[in-house]
Amino acid sequence: MSIYESMAKSNAQLMPIFPYDEAGAMVPCGAMLYGGEDRFHGHFFHWNTVSEILVAWGSSDAMIATGSFMATQPFHGVNSFLKDEKKDGAFALVTITQRQSSEAGQREALTxxxxxxxxxxxxxxxxxxxxxxxxxxxxxxxxxDDVFRQFSTQWGGVEFVKLRNSDEVRVCANCGHENYLFDLKPWGWDRLYNQTKISNAAYHALQTSAKEVLG
Ligand SMILES: [Zn+2]
Known part of the structure; x- marks a missing residue:
């Protein structure tokens, strides 16, 4: 299956394409960002102790040109990467690949x-x-007992947005500005997280049922 086919059926940004995410593994994650009248991606920063490489598999009206390749900084801003996220037809299909650490101390942060x-x-x-x-x-x-592992950044994204959108955090302690609510919809981390949870539960449900039926 190609990146294009995978992302046509994806449910979240930064979706690991393959099931391999153990120590030392290269983990390519797909993201498909696109513009539209009601699209609002917001802005956040990601910090990662492991290296990330971005490849653009195709884009239009985006900050990242088709075919470009870049190594991200350990602390980098993330948004739609589109010149105008309200524009129909603007898109970016990219992979971000990180190499999992074999040593202790892999950490990340969302800001x-x-x-x-x-x-x-x-x-x-x-x-x-x-x-x-x-x-x-x-x-x-x-x-x-998960058979299908959650990806740390997906879990982190969900937890981050819960905190980020609370009134205590959203209203700036420094200047009092009431910041916009971050919209999870175009990112889909909650979808991927919840669907992974349900896939595990469904797998266990069948195992349990099989034991009952077969003895
Ligand atoms: Zn402020």
């Missing part, structure tokens, strides 16, 4: 800054050690 004074509203930082790393925690992002 929101005030749209008015640019001071941090919140920095949500967490351990993201992969399976096989010395500091791996099987219950950090999902359940210990």
């Amino acid at each position: 929101a800054k005030c749209a008015s004074c640019k001071k941090d509203l919140i920095k949500f930082e967490y351990d993201s050690a992969p399976l096989g790393a010395p500091d791996y925690d099987a219950t950090a992002f999902g359940d210990a």
Whole structure:
């Protein structure tokens, strides 16, 4: 299956394309961003202790040219990467590939800054050690008996937005500006997280049922 076919059926930005995310693995994640009258992506920052490489598999009216390739900074801004997110037909289809650490200490953070004074509203930082790393925690992002693992950034995105959109965080402590509500819809992290949870539950439901039926 190609990146184009995978992303046609994807449910979230930064969707791991393959099921391999253990220590030392290269993890290509797809993102498909597109413009439209009602599209609003907002802005946030991602910090990652492991390296990320971005490849643009096709774009139009975007900041990233088709075929371009770049290494992101450990702390980098994220938005729609479109010149005008309200424009129908603007799009960017990219992969962001990270290499999972084999050593302890893989971490990442999501940060929101005030749209008015640019001071941090919140920095949500967490351990993201992969399976096989010395500091791996099987219950950090999902359940210990998960067959299909949650991806740390998807879990982090959901937790980040919960905090980011609370009144205590959204109203800037520095300047009092009431920041916009971050819209999860174009990012879909909650969809991917919830659907992974349900896939695990469905798998276990069938296992349990099979045991009952077959004895
Ligand atoms: Zn402010």
